[in-house]
Amino acid sequence: MMVQRLTRMPRIFTILLAILLMAGSDAGASKYKRSIENVVIPDVVLVNQQGEKVRLKSLLESDQPVLVDFIYATCTTICPILSAGFANFQRELGPETKNARLVSITIDPENDTPAAMKEYLERYQAQPGWDFLTGSRQDVDRVMKAFNAYFRSKMDHQPLSFIRSQEDGKWIRLYGLMSSSDLMKEFQQRGGK
Numbered sequence: 001m002m003v004q005r006l007t008r009m010p011r012i013f014t015i016l017l018a019i020l021l022m023a024g025s026d027a028g029a030s031k032y033k034r035s036i037e038n039v040v041i042p043d044v045v046l047v048n049q050q051g052e053k054v055r056l057k058s059l060l061e062s063d064q065p066v067l068v069d070f071i072y073a074t075c076t077t078i079c080p081i082l083s084a085g086f087a088n089f090q091r092e093l094g095p096e097t098k099n100a101r102l103v104s105i106t107i108d109p110e111n112d113t114p115a116a117m118k119e120y121l122e123r124y125q126a127q128p129g130w131d132f133l134t135g136s137r138q139d140v141d142r143v144m145k146a147f148n149a150y151f152r153s154k155m156d157h158q159p160l161s162f163i164r165s166q167e168d169g170k171w172i173r174l175y176g177l178m179s180s181s182d183l184m185k186e187f188q189q190r191g192g193k
Contacts, residue, residue, distance in 0.1 A: 031176055032159075032174050032175060032176030032177065032178050032182065033174070033175040033176055034172060034173070034174055034175075034186070035172070035173045035175075036170055036171070036172060036173070037147070037148060037162070037170075037171045037172070037173045038171070039146055039147055039148075039162070039164075039171045040146055041056060041057045041060050041061060041143075041146060042056065042057070042139070042142040042143055042146050043055070043056070043057045044056050044057075044135060044139040044142060044143065045135070045139075046105070046133040046134060046135035046139060046140075046143075047114060047133065047134050047135060048114070048117070048131045048132065048133055049114050049117040049118040049120075049121055049131065049132045050114065050118070051114040054131070054133060056133070056143065059101070059103065059131070060101075060103065060164065061164075061169070062101060062166075063166055064099060064100060064101045064166055065099070065100050065101070065163065065164060065165060065166045065187060065190055066100070066101045066102075066103060066163070066164040067086070067089070067100060067101070067102045067103070067161060067162070067163050067164075067183075067187065068102075068103045068104075068105065068147070068161070068162040068163075068164070069082045069083075069086070069103075069104050069105070069160065069161045069162070070104070070105050070106075070107050070144060070147070070149050070151075070157065070160060071083060071104050071105075071106065071107065071132075071157075072106050072107050072108035072111070072112055072154050072157075073106070073108070073111070073112045073116045073117060073119070073120040073132075074108070074111065074116075075154070075157075078157060078158070078159045078177075079157075081159070081177055082104075082159060082161065082177075083104070083120075083124050084124065085161070085178060085179075085180055085183050086102050086104070086124070086126070086130060087124040087125060087126065088180035088183075089102070089180060089183050089184060089187070090102070090126070090127045090129070090130060092180060092184055097127050097128075097129055098128075098129060100129065100187065101129055101131075102126075102129060102130035102131070103130075103131050103132075103133060104130070104131070104132045104133070105132075105133050105134075105140065105143055105144075106132065106133065106134045106140065107140065107144065107151060107154050107157055108154045109134045109135055109136065109137055109140045110137065112132075112134045113134070114134070117132035117133075117134060118132075120132060147160075147162060147171075147173075148173070149162075158175065159175065159176055159177050160173065160174065160175055161174040161178065161183070162174065163186055163187055163190045164190070165190040167190075170190075172186060172190060174186060
């Protein structure tokens with residue numbers, strides 16, 4: 001029992017740190033880089049946290065604004081911060097959370113099973129509209145390359161988020177760790193309500 005508690009402490013500490021960093025305080029004005037990307041979504045079928053097959057192109061090219069990031073369930077560095085940002089974003093939207101689609105795509109499809117992804121989303125109290133997707137290594141690599149987010153290994157991944165506008169379909173690439181208020185500001189600029 002004590003060993004289980006000790007192994008959970010770093011994860012709990014990381015999540016708390018991520019939440020504090022993403023709380024939206026402008027005192028430490030976060031720095032991130034913003035660019036417009038041309039992304040051609042590959043027509044692949046991935047699997048969500050419920051074990052359901054999802055056609056990625058249809059999901060990402062919906063009539064809603066879409067936010068995408070690339071994470072993995074056992075990450076203890078960047079991923080908890082990105083996921084805390086998505087969780088805070090959903091909380092800030094409140095009942096309007098239905099007006100945005102959040103999609104996390106694993107960079108570790110060999111280990112991120114639907115059960116692991118479901119548990120991960122539960123840890124962040126994800127609301128409906130936030131999906132975590134996995135698939136074959138080949139399909140995940142195709143998606144990562146399409147977003148110019150390909151990493152040599154999961155240990156080499158970078159803090160990237162993408163926002164797609166419902167108005168013009170353009171993708172904004174956000175590189176760096178962002179506060180929740182920065183993420184919300186970027187979302188609202190891209191046509192989110």
